[in-house]
Amino acid sequence: MLKLNNITKSFDGKTILNNLNLEVKDNSILSIVGPSGAGKTTLLRCIAGLEKIDSGSFILNDKPFDPFDESVKERVVGVVFQDFNLFPHLSVMENVALAPQMVLKQDKQTVEKNVNELLDQLGLTSLKNQYPFELSGGQKQRVAIARALAMKPQILCYDEPTSALDPSLRDTVAQVILDLKKTGITQIVITHDPDFAKKIADQLLEVKPLNN
Template structure:
């Protein structure tokens, strides 16, 4: 289980998170739901190590990960970014195997086999040699998910996974996330869309801006 305890975060004089505590059950999908300015993405960035807490604690299976960097946590906590952040000069397969070979020190053969398995799972077997500019938004989203999964994280975080896509694709994203449910992976999804949240959530955390 992932836990945050008494987490606070400010940017300058603006307090974004104030003494926040939540648990995120293993094998479940937890949605962080709320309007812009409510601290959803900040909370996700703190969990993933992209932002540091001002105070508080982050625990994963009892291990203290408080204020460890995203790079240090990359084998434990993965992130699917709102704008995908695929490398434009690398094809799909190269995007997916880069981190496992460089960070996890997997062989290219092992990383490639794993990547092809995930591309098959996500319906992208015919896109491994395509470059990001050749993909639709929904395809880029699935490649970004495959890239995060390639690091075999125990926690997978999504930052507004439907915001950069055409409205009609939200159901496809929901299906992908639901199909990735596993007893060994905690999924955390940030969204402002209550309909999308209702489709996927085992647990919902509602946040509001601090007044």
């Protein structure tokens, strides 16, 4: 279980998160919804260690956890970014394999086995030699999910997973997230779409802009 205790974060004197307390249960899906400026993405970036909190603490599995600690964060929290952030000069296979090779120092045979399993799980096997420019938005997103999962994180975060996609793909994205829940991974989803949030969530957090 991930616990957030009194998390506070400000930018340029403006408080974005103010003494936020939250619990995310293992193998659950938390949807965080709210309008622009409410702090959704800031919260996700703090959980993922991309922004350092001003005060408060994180507890993971009953032990203190610092998402900003480079030695542990990539193995605990994975992020699927809104614009996917795929490397354009690398194939699907190479995009997914890069981090396990570079960060986890896994041998080539282990990486290839794990990546092939992930690509099969996400319906990407036939695309493994293609490059990002050859993929649809939905395919890029699944590659981004595979790349995050390749680091074997305990928690997978999504920043607006439907915003860059055709509305018709919303249910497909929801099904991918729900299918991943069966593997035991905890997921946190930032979205402006309340219907999508309710469709996938075990837990719903609504955030509103603070009055500074």
